[in-house]
Amino acid sequence: MTDQAPGLHLRGDLLLDGDVLLPGLALEVPPGAWGCLLGPSGVGKSTIGRLVAGLPGPQGLRGRFGTSDGHGTAGRVALMAQEGQLLPWASVLENVVIGARLRGQRPERDRARALLADLGLGGMERRRPGALSGGQRQRVALARTLMEDAPIVILDEPFSALDAATRLAMQDLAARALAGRTVLLITHDPLEAVRLAHHCWLLGQGGAIALDLPPAAPLRAHDDPQTLAAQAALLTRLQGAAAA
Numbered sequence: 001m002t003d004q005a006p007g008l009h010l011r012g013d014l015l016l017d018g019d020v021l022l023p024g025l026a027l028e029v030p031p032g033a034w035g036c037l038l039g040p041s042g043v044g045k046s047t048i049g050r051l052v053a054g055l056p057g058p059q060g061l062r063g064r065f066g067t068s069d070g071h072g073t074a075g076r077v078a079l080m081a082q083e084g085q086l087l088p089w090a091s092v093l094e095n096v097v098i099g100a101r102l103r104g105q106r107p108e109r110d111r112a113r114a115l116l117a118d119l120g121l122g123g124m125e126r127r128r129p130g131a132l133s134g135g136q137r138q139r140v141a142l143a144r145t146l147m148e149d150a151p152i153v154i155l156d157e158p159f160s161a162l163d164a165a166t167r168l169a170m171q172d173l174a175a176r177a178l179a180g181r182t183v184l185l186i187t188h189d190p191l192e193a194v195r196l197a198h199h200c201w202l203l204g205q206g207g208a209i210a211l212d213l214p215p216a217a218p219l220r221a222h223d224d225p226q227t228l229a230a231q232a233a234l235l236t237r238l239q240g241a242a243a244a
């Protein structure tokens with residue numbers, strides 16, 4: 001990483017096409033921590049991700065958004081979007097190094113190969129995305145995001161297509177690979193949130209509610225009694241949010 005990871009703060013009303021989508025947000029992710037967003041489908045999680053990533057679109061903020069070092073986010077964010085957005089005509093390897101190619105830099109293909117091997121995709125470098133399973137495509141998108149070596153990383157449902165065991169393994173790998181980065185994780189999986197997050201918010205019509213997490217620091221063991229209790233409590237909160 002070429003840059004110290006700054007913290008993120010976002011306060012105010014999230015707008016979509018000028019209308020309030022989520023009022024009164026108060027999100028703060030300290031430097032090097034993982035902040036996690038949970039909430040019902042369509043509530044606005046990806047919209048926040050796109051806002052933080054600085055993408056063009058209908059999203060906006062009536063309030064303040066910035067970094068703890070005051071340098072802003074431009075050029076410092078890597079986003080793994082929900083759809084993965086792989087180039088269908090490019091090989092797995094070329095998809096992973098596309099960021100460097102687009103910037104006119106020399107692609108680090110050996111590093112990309114090593115990353116793909118770590119993600120269980122060794123031997124698939126020459127395949128096209130269309131010849132991969134959904135879970136394999138998701139891991140290619142994760143490899144591409146990790147290749148960016150950005151201080152701020154947004155992961156939008158990064159492991160949703162994976163089987164339970166692979167999901168745990170990829171959470172472990174992501175926690176290791178992104179140590180020291182400031183990460184915004186969007187997920188529907190309460191166990192994932194409890195394992196990985198330092199701070200967690202439940203988004204709903206009324207805004208963002210901060211959720212309790214076990215006192216032990218992440219990465220938390222999936223079978224730790226405190227992890228399991230927090231997962232169950234979170235699930236109950238999500239049930240309540242869905243019924244509201």
Ligand SMILES: Nc1ncnc2c1ncn2[C@@H]1O[C@H](COP(=O)(O)OP(=O)(O)OP(=O)(O)O)[C@@H](O)[C@H]1O
Nearest residue numbers: 016039040041042043044045046047048057058082
């Ligand atoms: N490009 C867009 N133009 C207009 N509205 C949009 C656009 N993208 C998303 N929306 C709307 O914004 C709202 C929030 O969408 P968003 O994708 O942020 O939800 P989400 O919480 O991430 O949902 P999910 O869990 O299903 O991914 C939804 O009502 C959606 O229809």
